[in-house]
Amino acid sequence: MNDPTTLILTSLSSGERHGYALQQDIERFAGVRLGPGTLYGAIARLEERGLIEAVGDAGRRRPYRLTAAGADALETSLAQMRTIVEEGTAGLAHRPSPVLNVAGART
Amino acid sequence: MSIDRSAERLLHWYPASWRARYGEELAGLIVDMSDGRRLSWRLRADVAAAGARERLRVKGVGDPRSGGRMVLWAWAIFVLAGMVVAKTSEHWRSALPPGAHPVASIAFVALIVLAAATAVLVLAGIAVTVPSLVAFLWSGGWSQIRRWILAASVLTAVLVVATAGLAAWAHGLTPAARNGHDALYGAAFLTWVALASATLLAWTKAGTGTADRLSLSPTVLLLHARLTTAIAALMALMTAATVAWWVAVATVAPGALTGPPATPHASALVPALVVAAVLMMLATTLAAAGARRAHTV
Numbered sequence: 001m002n003d004p005t006t007l008i009l010t011s012l013s014s015g016e017r018h019g020y021a022l023q024q025d026i027e028r029f030a031g032v033r034l035g036p037g038t039l040y041g042a043i044a045r046l047e048e049r050g051l052i053e054a055v056g057d058a059g060r061r062r063p064y065r066l067t068a069a070g071a072d073a074l075e076t077s078l079a080q081m082r083t084i085v086e087e088g089t090a091g092l093a094h095r096p097s098p099v100l101n102v103a104g105a106r107t
Numbered sequence: 108m109s110i111d112r113s114a115e116r117l118l119h120w121y122p123a124s125w126r127a128r129y130g131e132e133l134a135g136l137i138v139d140m141s142d143g144r145r146l147s148w149r150l151r152a153d154v155a156a157a158g159a160r161e162r163l164r165v166k167g168v169g170d171p172r173s174g175g176r177m178v179l180w181a182w183a184i185f186v187l188a189g190m191v192v193a194k195t196s197e198h199w200r201s202a203l204p205p206g207a208h209p210v211a212s213i214a215f216v217a218l219i220v221l222a223a224a225t226a227v228l229v230l231a232g233i234a235v236t237v238p239s240l241v242a243f244l245w246s247g248g249w250s251q252i253r254r255w256i257l258a259a260s261v262l263t264a265v266l267v268v269a270t271a272g273l274a275a276w277a278h279g280l281t282p283a284a285r286n287g288h289d290a291l292y293g294a295a296f297l298t299w300v301a302l303a304s305a306t307l308l309a310w311t312k313a314g315t316g317t318a319d320r321l322s323l324s325p326t327v328l329l330l331h332a333r334l335t336t337a338i339a340a341l342m343a344l345m346t347a348a349t350v351a352w353w354v355a356v357a358t359v360a361p362g363a364l365t366g367p368p369a370t371p372h373a374s375a376l377v378p379a380l381v382v383a384a385v386l387m388m389l390a391t392t393l394a395a396a397g398a399r400r401a402h403t404v
Contacts, residue, residue: 019136035150036136037157040129044161060135 004034004042009051009066009074016055016063019043046070110141117151120158172323174401175232176315178335181394182229183311185342187304188386189222191379192349195364198282199356202363211355218348225341232334233314239321251320255313262306266299273299332401339394346387353380 011017011025019039027033034042043064046052051070055063066074114137118130133154140150196215203211273295277285280292287293323331356363357375364377 019132020139035153036133036140037154040133041157060131062132
């Protein structure tokens with residue numbers, strides 16, 4: 001779930017952001033600080049696949065936004081994560097209670 | 108050095124095409140992240156690793172020459188290992204009684220024949236690019252490759268002078284002095300090895316850099332793909348022959364690998380041979396990967 005591409009798509013789902021704003025936003029909601037090389041490697045891949053696009057003229061703080069294909073890809077990715085979360089939550093809910101041994105320790 | 112300058116320097120890890128598209132933005136992000144402080148090693152490592160990945164991607168994806176380039180570098184590494192084996196195997200025949208080492212002899216002859224055959228295939232791969240090279244130079248391509256060719260030529264000239272000087276020096280020394288008993292000559296020999304390695308790598312860089320700029324026909328690319336497979340296979344056989352020769356000599360007389368005077372109870376694990384064997388295996392693996400890529404692109 002810490003895949004840089006998913007984190008970038010998630011951040012851009014709420015609006016346009018440039019590299020530094022993306023990095024700050026991802027750190028805020030995911031607690032992950034992406035290095036500049038990792039971040040721009042992922043941005044390049046996403047732009048190449050048509051999932052995000054640059055906005056405006058070239059410059060040091062060029063913003064990016066989600067494309068329609070990017071929104072679909074994020075939707076699919078989130079649906080998969082939701083399935084994993086539901087599966088894990090259900091598994092934990094039905095987990096048998098830990099048995100205590102005579103010394104009182106969990107087994 | 109200013110943060111801006113440091114950021115600009117870090118961008119050199121990336122290929123030019125990538126820098127042209129994202130360089131300014133990435134430099135801006137690096138400056139923003141530094142917050143006016145010195146760039147951390149973690150940040151530098153992250154950018155360097157990402158840049159190296161981009162270079163590999165740019166060179167590999169959709170480029171039918173990337174497999175041939177990998178095999179050529181593999182061959183250069185293999186030749187370096189071969190130089191080590193050649194030096195280590197100078198005296199093994201004379202150190203053993205005649206007829207005592209048939210397996211070693213067969214393996215060693217096989218190694219020499221295979222090395223010659225591989226060199227011929229590498230030269231054939233270069234030869235088929237000559238028409239494209241001529242067309243490239245004719246259309247003003249010299250300026251694009253000049254620095255590599257000049258650097259390799261200068262190194263070659265220095266190597267020729269150094270070889271002549273070292274040979275004249277060695278002529279006046281005893282075999283023992285030439286094989287590690289004269290510290291000054293030993294240091295000079297190691298310098299010569301470094302110079303020869305640098306020259307070989309400089310020509311490899313010149314060759315691959317030039318090949319990248321040539322317009323090669325599908326026929327030449329197909330031929331290169333077939334040559335890469337053959338070269339990779341021959342490198343695997345040479346590695347096997349080297350190991351077979353090493354084991355055979357080590358079984359009969361391990362001291363024969365250390366040079367004159369032969370040491371009766373010497374270990375067969377000669378460090379130079381261990382390094383050579385590892386280099387051969389790495390080069391063979393790289394060549395196999397290159398051959399595979401040459402066929403799949």
